[in-house]
Amino acid sequence: MSAYDDLTAFLGEWGPFQRLIFFLLSASIIPNGFTGLSAVFLTAIPEHRCRIPDTVNLSSAWRNHSIPLETKGGRQVPQKCRRYRLATIANFSALGLEPGQDVDLEQLEQESCLDGWEYSKDIFLSTIVTEWNLVCNDDWKGPLTTSFFYVGVLLGSFISGQLSDRFGRKTVLFWTMAMHTGFSFLQVFSVNFEMFTALYTLVGMGHISNYVAAFVLGTEILSKSIRIIFATLGVCIFFAFGFMVLPLFAYFIRDWRMLQLAITLPGVLCGLLWWCIPESPRWLVSQGRIKEAEVIIRRAAKINGIVAPSPIFDPNELQDVSSKKPHKHHMYDLIRTRNIRILTIMSIILWLTISVGYFGLSLDTPNLNGNIYLNGFLLAAVEVPAYVLAWLLLQHVTRRYSMAGSLFLGGSVLLLLQLVPSDLIYLSTTLVMVGKFGITSAYSMVYVYTAELYPTVVRNMGVGVSSTASRLGSILSPYFVYLGAYNRHLPYILMGSLTITTAIITLFFPESSGVSLPDTINQMQKVKRIKQWQAQSQTRMLKDGEESPTVLKSTAF
Incomplete structure (x- = not known):
């Protein structure tokens, strides 16, 4: 079949249908923003x-x-x-x-x-710590609750990708959305720490699963140019919006059960989106369900006021594809060929390192002097300009250089922290925020970059496995922060060094800017080798009339 993007180009780039999908999928992420930071207030330890x-x-x-x-x-x-x-x-x-x-x-x-x-009730009327006395000999239980949330996120990242590739983006999106909202609601009625923690684990599974499903669904429905905005200024900023509103809720609602109920109710409204958000036509085509895909595309054309061609897909190809049983893909397909195996390993390293930096700095940011509610707001607000920068970079710079540049910024600033005198508190805080700014920009771009590199048949699975590596990073990040008890610069040295190393690895990824999404594994681009990268650099130099240096005889991978 011809490229899906070419066959559906008649829909246009930014019609009413695309705007509807953009805003509805982005809005479905707001409850995730509430949950992501809720532990700061739910598990807080008052004086x-x-x-x-x-x-x-x-x-x-x-x-x-x-x-x-x-x-x-x-x-x-x-x-x-x-x-x-x-x-x-x-x-x-x-x-x-x-x-x-x-x-x-x-x-x-x-x-x-x-x-x-x-x-003390000066800041909180109640938290799970005050209700179940999670202090002194039991003070380890509060952090454990947050750790189990990330364990749930890890499990959800691993499972949701396979389910979404098997049963469809829309089905998994709404089932996991219901899981996220339902178990969050049940937490309000927790009778002990064990019940709260078990439910929090299930909330974590739904939290990441519906986020990834919504991201992939939007990536596959929207056009190439809008896809970038969706991944950076869409889901990410709506996620940050949930972060920013949460401290406002927590400021006015000081009881943890009422706060939990308040941040859960918006998720119920997202269930109404079932009748507005369609299944991914691209996924339907990959499954041989071409007639269903055509129905969705024709409905989109009608919303945009465009007459769809008849047929949209080639009739002979329609008969040929529909007569075949769709090939089922499994986790093994992510390492089946040498090229996709290398890409998967590099993606895991990339996501793991970015997550360590992002969550490590996020855990450190609330320790800034000042009001906890203001700190919570700043923790979210710093992400907004980072997402705007990510969008601008993806618009005007190639993917590899955008990612590498953001990582170099974040990593180098963190390494500079050890040179700042201890009495310059505000300068140190500013550098930490700049480091988080750079790593957050990379974090928002890594979703769209990874989705563009993997083919349709395993895209959600590939993003899911990469996201699983990210969750491992989030679990490890508190231990990076803990190293500050021995040397206050050690966490920043480690995170900065890892970030810069990963920035160098990013330069060897394939470039997906301006390239149609691959539908099969055979259509994937090849991972660059050192020799190939040097040859391309020499070619560009020759075009500029410069003399080509001797090619180094070294290879990688």
């Missing part, structure tokens, strides 16, 4: 101290000095997990002895918080 029961007969002086002090950040603060033994200080209080005068507090026996904790 807390051991509870002193009112039934204990203590003077006001002893009640005020019932918690031992410790030194943090150069100042004395109350301990969060210890208190003085109540039986002892109650006896001192009954005898009329004063703390610090008649009694040396440093010599008093201490005990754990046997009566629970008192939590």
